[in-house]
Amino acid sequence: MKKYYEIMYIVKPIEEDAFKKVVAKFDELITENGGKVEKTDCWGKRRLAYEIQDLQEGLYVLVTFQAEAAAVRELDRVMKITDEVLRHMIISKD
Numbered sequence: 001m002k003k004y005y006e007i008m009y010i011v012k013p014i015e016e017d018a019f020k021k022v023v024a025k026f027d028e029l030i031t032e033n034g035g036k037v038e039k040t041d042c043w044g045k046r047r048l049a050y051e052i053q054d055l056q057e058g059l060y061v062l063v064t065f066q067a068e069a070a071a072v073r074e075l076d077r078v079m080k081i082t083d084e085v086l087r088h089m090i091i092s093k094d
Helices: 016-032 069-081
Strands: 003-011 036-052 055-067 085-092
Touching: 003 016, 003 036, 003 069, 016 036, 016 055, 016 069, 036 085, 055 069, 055 085, 069 085
Parallel strands: none
Antiparallel strands: 003 055, 003 085, 036 055
């Protein structure tokens, strides 16, 4: 059964083309695993509350999507091993 989720993730400050590729990679990962991306909202560069890996700024992205639990676990796994992602958090909206 598909549930609604939101994921917020912070990407290292990188070039715009590379940033778009990272965002597209995660959107495609959701759809490849049977999910449906409702909305991807790129907030742009924001100052971090505290330094992460000696960085003071990051590129914020908020994605609303529908997926099954297996797809969410795969998304979490891939985000943990992606070097460009500083932090991420997935929450269930149901």
